[in-house]
Amino acid sequence: MKITLDSPLDMHLHLREDEMLRNVAPFSAKDFSGAMIMPNLVPPIDNLKRLLQYKADIYDATKGEIFKPYLTAFLKNYTREELLTFKDEIIAIKLYPAGATTNSDGGVEDLSHAADTLKLMEELGIPLSVHGENPKSHVLEREKDFLPTYEQIAKDYPKLKIIMEHITCVDAVKLLDKYDNLYATLTVQHLLITFDDIAGGLLNPHLFCKPIAKTFEDRDALRKLAFSAHPKVMFGSDSAPHPKSSKEGATSAAGCFTTPIALPCLVELFEKFDALDNLQAFISDNAKKIYGINPPEKKVTLEKKSFIVPEIYGDVVPTFAGEEVTWSVVSE
Numbered sequence: 001m002k003i004t005l006d007s008p009l010d011m012h013l014h015l016r017e018d019e020m021l022r023n024v025a026p027f028s029a030k031d032f033s034g035a036m037i038m039p040n041l042v043p044p045i046d047n048l049k050r051l052l053q054y055k056a057d058i059y060d061a062t063k064g065e066i067f068k069p070y071l072t073a074f075l076k077n078y079t080r081e082e083l084l085t086f087k088d089e090i091i092a093i094k095l096y097p098a099g100a101t102t103n104s105d106g107g108v109e110d111l112s113h114a115a116d117t118l119k120l121m122e123e124l125g126i127p128l129s130v131h132g133e134n135p136k137s138h139v140l141e142r143e144k145d146f147l148p149t150y151e152q153i154a155k156d157y158p159k160l161k162i163i164m165e166h167i168t169c170v171d172a173v174k175l176l177d178k179y180d181n182l183y184a185t186l187t188v189q190h191l192l193i194t195f196d197d198i199a200g201g202l203l204n205p206h207l208f209c210k211p212i213a214k215t216f217e218d219r220d221a222l223r224k225l226a227f228s229a230h231p232k233v234m235f236g237s238d239s240a241p242h243p244k245s246s247k248e249g250a251t252s253a254a255g256c257f258t259t260p261i262a263l264p265c266l267v268e269l270f271e272k273f274d275a276l277d278n279l280q281a282f283i284s285d286n287a288k289k290i291y292g293i294n295p296p297e298k299k300v301t302l303e304k305k306s307f308i309v310p311e312i313y314g315d316v317v318p319t320f321a322g323e324e325v326t327w328s329v330v331s332e
């Protein structure tokens, strides 16, 4: 049995820089037609020169593949002149509450400081992508506690497209339809696991990411959105590679490297719940409409053939290393 996806898109991806970029980018370029690339680097992506250099580095790391990187800039207080210099190079601007996740210390402390920029983004038609967690709350409540902020932005900037990235809780699912200008991405790990898989038995650092996976009720609400290919919902892996040494130690960095397993696991899951007919919308068509993009034409075929997830790629341990997935991507 085979299934062919038309121009699959990953609308939330961390590619990093330098050696890590060269190690992980080819996996995205093999399985996806394009991806939205996150800007939380050090220093962050926040000016034209850096955007152009980063774009060139990504093309360099993905040479020979059909793969379009859709870049984002890190939200700070930009002037109109600054925004106009790089507006055409980005698909969105990403809001990180200061301290919410990896390399977000330079993020926004107080949203009122970014009010002028948000107004400009609304006027210029630049979507706002958001890591929606309140870093001061309890780790399991951080997304829920951020929801009033989503509501405030949605109300204050009714023409601004706001993407609630990697939502993980039932309350975020409920909020999605309350405002026309709210959209969401879902990761593969949050469709598959709960907090139990991370910490219910032996601690599994390779499933640790932010926002952290939550309860069965939360996971089921996310699954419902994905399986119905809700038109305001897109796939965004949040694949976030860290070297093995940063994941396996006394402390563990947040982030799951899911790129190599993303499509096989999604097909397996959608098949299990008899939702394969809606996978194309979830993996590409919805994102095309929401962002108004036209990614390069690329067919990616998967077959029902077992795939044993490798233990390591370079120095990065993938999610579900050593486990079996029942579908694999057919290499050309």
Ligand code: DOR
Residues within 6 Å of the ligand: 014, 040, 101, 102, 103, 131, 208, 209, 210, 211, 238, 240, 241, 254, 255, 256
């Ligand atoms: O777990 C995460 N890791 N969540 C994010 O939002 C960022 C990411 C990273 O950059 O490592």
Ligand code: ZN
Residues within 6 Å of the ligand: 012, 014, 038, 238, 240
């Ligand atoms: Zn992310």
